[in-house]
Amino acid sequence: MKTQPKPSxxxxxxxxxxxxxxxxxxxxxxxxxxxHGRAVAAVVPVADARASQPVSLQSxxxxxxxxxxxxxxxxxxxx
Numbered sequence: 001m002k003t004q005p006k007p008s009x010x011x012x013x014x015x016x017x018x019x020x021x022x023x024x025x026x027x028x029x030x031x032x033x034x035x036h037g038r039a040v041a042a043v044v045p046v047a048d049a050r051a052s053q054p055v056s057l058q059s060x061x062x063x064x065x066x067x068x069x070x071x072x073x074x075x076x077x078x079x
Contacts (some may be wrong), residue, residue: 005028005029005030007029007030007031007032007042008024008029008030008031008032009031009032009034009039010031010032010033010034011033011034011035011039012033012034012035015031015033015043021043022031022043023046025043025045026045028045028047029045029049030042030043030044030045031043047054
């Protein structure tokens with residue numbers, strides 16, 4: 001199993017001034033963009049982004065049917 005290198009962290013202004021961030025993504029490295037001390041975005045290799053696509057919840061449709069009774073508003077109003 002291939003270990004992923006630790007993502008680098010760059011401030012938003014610093015990231016804006018460094019086009020090498022895209023080259024890093026091509027090389028398989030992730031960069032976390034920080035603004036006001038909080039992570040706000042990530043520049044990741046496309047392969048990593050595709051691997052983390054959300055799974056559809058369509059297969060779960062209807063699985064809660066009947067859970068709240070015939071009239072869910074009445075069930076929720078009960079004290």
